[in-house]
Amino acid sequence: MNQSLVIALDFSSKQEVEQFLQPFEGESLFLKVGMELFYKEGPAILAYLNEHNHRIFLDLKLHDIPNTVKQGMKSLANYGVDMVNVHAAGGTRMMEAAVEGLIAGTQAGKQRPLCIAVTQLTSTSQGMMERELLIKESLNDVVLHYAKQADESGLDGVVCSSLEVPLLRAHLRPSFLTVTPGIRMAEDSVDDQVRIVTPQQARENGSSAIVVGRSITKAKNPVLAYQKMKQQWEGVTV
Ligand SMILES: O=C(O)c1cc(=O)[nH]c(=O)n1[C@@H]1O[C@H](COP(=O)(O)O)[C@@H](O)[C@H]1O
Numbered sequence: 001m002n003q004s005l006v007i008a009l010d011f012s013s014k015q016e017v018e019q020f021l022q023p024f025e026g027e028s029l030f031l032k033v034g035m036e037l038f039y040k041e042g043p044a045i046l047a048y049l050n051e052h053n054h055r056i057f058l059d060l061k062l063h064d065i066p067n068t069v070k071q072g073m074k075s076l077a078n079y080g081v082d083m084v085n086v087h088a089a090g091g092t093r094m095m096e097a098a099v100e101g102l103i104a105g106t107q108a109g110k111q112r113p114l115c116i117a118v119t120q121l122t123s124t125s126q127g128m129m130e131r132e133l134l135i136k137e138s139l140n141d142v143v144l145h146y147a148k149q150a151d152e153s154g155l156d157g158v159v160c161s162s163l164e165v166p167l168l169r170a171h172l173r174p175s176f177l178t179v180t181p182g183i184r185m186a187e188d189s190v191d192d193q194v195r196i197v198t199p200q201q202a203r204e205n206g207s208s209a210i211v212v213g214r215s216i217t218k219a220k221n222p223v224l225a226y227q228k229m230k231q232q233w234e235g236v237t238v
Pocket residue numbers: 008010034059061085118120121122123159160181182183191193211212213214215
């Protein structure tokens with residue numbers, strides 16, 4: 001998991017995924033399947049990516065009462081994915097239930113998928129959080145609080161902006177995962193993201209993994225965009 005660059009497959013069909021992956025032929029990638037693709041193609045898309053030896057982050061962001069999340073995770077555990085996620089806002093009992101469901105659904109002798117919690121979405125600003133969510137604390141404090149609760153609930157890490165990673169590193173165990181979307185090259189358009197950093201900043205901040213969507217998937221040459229991102233992320237000078 002550490003040092004991974006996860007590509008967000010935010011496509012609406014398997015056909016688009018095949019087209020995107022074609023120039024990466026033979027390479028084993030870490031890919032994120034989100035709600036757009038999963039709701040359209042169902043579990044078959046996961047089987048397809050597994051057959052091609054890709055690692056999978058199934059990003060469905062579960063957020064419901066504990067029992068529903070537990071049973072949902074029990075079903076997801078069967079799909080051979082490496083990582084799943086929940087919203088930390090569902091609370092500690094819900095997060096514990098997510099892990100219980102994953103353990104219950106994982107076949108004997110196999111490893112359960114990693115489970116991480118979304119703290120505050122990278123599209124959330126301090127102002128939006130205060131006005132719309134009525135949370136008055138600083139974004140940093142909220143992310144740290146949710147991360148501590150995720151850790152205490154038995155989760156493997158969190159999703160946050162890389163901007164918060166130095167703070168989390170100072171307060172949480174070294175193996176606690178910080179998976180960070182909101183990644184842009186300096187020249188890229190920000191789109192709907194708010195708390196963004198470059199791959200270089202993410203490395204310097206100590207992110208465990210970065211998640212990149214449009215900067216790669218919408219690039220004229222996705223393979224080149226991926227390689228540039230990866231080099232900057234890994235600190236390779238060319
Ligand atoms: O859980 C996520 O993956 C996620 C959490 C978050 O706080 N922010 C966030 O952008 N994401 C996902 O990361 C990806 C970012 O995509 P781009 O903004 O296109 O790079 C999208 O698939 C989002 O669903």
